[in-house]
Amino acid sequence: MRWSWSRFADLGVDGLYDALQLRCCVFILEQGPYLDPDGLDRVAWHLLGRDAxxxxxxxxxxxxxxxxxxxxxxxxxxVAPEVRGTGLGRALVAEGVAGCGRLWPGRAIRISAQAHLQRFYASFGFETVSDTYLEDDIPHVEMLRKEGP
Incomplete structure (x- = not known):
């Protein structure tokens, strides 16, 4: 897998299109309608993983x-449906956590995780810090990975 980190303005038309297409496939077609482009993409780093x-x-x-x-x-x-179960999701989150460590050394990381994925995120050091709540009609919990060394 070839990983690339980009700011929104540096994604380029093809990178942005590919990212939104995959996100729509997963978050809208599989999980139900909601507004994916929420205004936060412009103030974010984007990690894309492309195959050979x-x-x-x-x-x-x-x-x-x-x-x-x-x-x-x-x-x-x-993660694209056809490559789930291969460990790619684990590699993606590991690279995301590592990228946060490089960008903001020693900072905690907070996520809004789908409740059924708590054990998955816990394996990366995230701890549940909220009760379950609905986000886009899906049960979520807030999780925090405390500051690194």
Whole structure:
């Protein structure tokens, strides 16, 4: 997998199109309608994972500290349906956490995680810090990965 980090303005038309297409496939077609372009993409880093043929297989964004939460926030984590179960989601989140560490050393990371994925995110050091709430009609919890060394 070839990973690339870009700011919104640096994604280019093809990168933006590919990211939005994958996010729509996962978040709108699979999970139901909601407004994916929420205004936070412009204040975020975007991580794209392309396979050897250049096809986008994984994407996430990291919203800048202060834009959504006080901490940087990983979200819009999506893996193409045809490559799920291969470990790509784990590699994507690991790269996202590592990128946060490079961009904001020592800072905590806060996420709004789908409730059924708590154990997955806990394996990266995230701890649940809220009760369950509905976000886009899906149960979520807020999780925090405390500051690194």
């Amino acid at each position: 043929s250049g096809t986008l297989q994984a994407v996430l964004r990291v919203v800048d500290p202060g834009a959504k939460y006080a901490e940087p926030s990983i979200g819009r984590v999506a």
